[in-house]
Amino acid sequence: MKKLLSLLAVCLLSLSVSAETLKEGVHYEVISEKATSTPEIKEFFSYYCPHCFTYEPLAKRLSAKADNANFKFEKSHVDFLRAAGPDIQFMLTKALVAGDRLNKPEISDAIFQYIHKNRSVFTSEKDVRQIFIANGVSGEDFEKTFNSFGVKAQAKNMKKLQDEYASKRILTGVPTFVVNGKYKILSKGFNARTYGELFDQIESAALELVKKK
Template sequence: MKKLFSLLMLAILLPLQACAQEVYTEGEHYEVISDKATDKAEVLEFFSFWCPHCHAFEPLVAQIKSKLDKNVSFEKVHANFMAFTTKDIQDEATKAMMIGRALKREDALNKAIFNYIHVQRSQVTSLKDLENIFIINGVDSAEFEKMASSFGVNSLVSKNNKALEHYRKHLGGVPTFIVNGKFKAKFTRNMGPDDMVDLIVWLSKQK
């Protein structure tokens, strides 16, 4: 009887697993951009602080991060090719983000920058404006300025820019998610927020 029950459950579960594998299809829900995946599972979100869609996507980013397996890293890569402001200002924002990352306060400080641009409707004209945002959010001015010129932060900026350069040809716009260095997520019109989150999580498990 026990063996019969096991066989029955297997007969039920196998079709379900097959359906789950067919939920997302290449070409419609994702593109394969490389023959080889990264050694470690990772999700890269290419975004811009000036992008209203990126700002609106932040709650979904939080959901994605909470649902990823512990062995999957998630990292934002800041783009500097948006038309809303100059490349130099966007590069300063990249540096500010890396200061937040080095301080282990990236999420909170990124939110503050987003709010400054999209909620307060204020303009970033220099690194000083970004420093003021950080100060309001509890970062010491001297610490900000010290870190802005530090080797560690400049190394993080360099890593960000190398990733941006490496994947630039695959970025039609932002936000764009590159998963495991091999897959570019595609969001179709009939996908809801939960579907978008589930797609990224599913791709993170593919090799």
């Protein structure tokens, strides 16, 4: 009987979450009058942030949904955490971009593992190079991509948007999800008892907001 009641409670909670109306100022805030030209969900994160590491399952779910829906999911790495110098953090921004360009999503996972599981420290480009080589990228391909103009330009654009949002107090911590460049999701506004429930609610909100203009 207890198991049945527990199951019923979970089902009722799920129904209440799915039926919940998103409220401005509670679940999200408007950060811009204009939306992006194409639908998108952007996650601002840091490899050095343990919460961002915890949120990776949600990021992967949104990324998978983007493949079959009419929006783009993008991760944007920040450099303002105190765990490392901004130069090292910017180097990891370039690593994120290079991994994407080489179609190696496992690179991002490996960087998280390197910091949070292995407790290792990035001190130079050589450390990043070893991550790529360990995940099937040749040294030549790494150097060609990592140091390319395109990767540097994209990393600088991430930094530029980060600084813009930080100056407006839109970006005050990570992880932060911004939808269509117009809506910032407020994680604290959701009523969840576990990370699983929270991820379900944030995902539902993000997918609903991505339809808005």
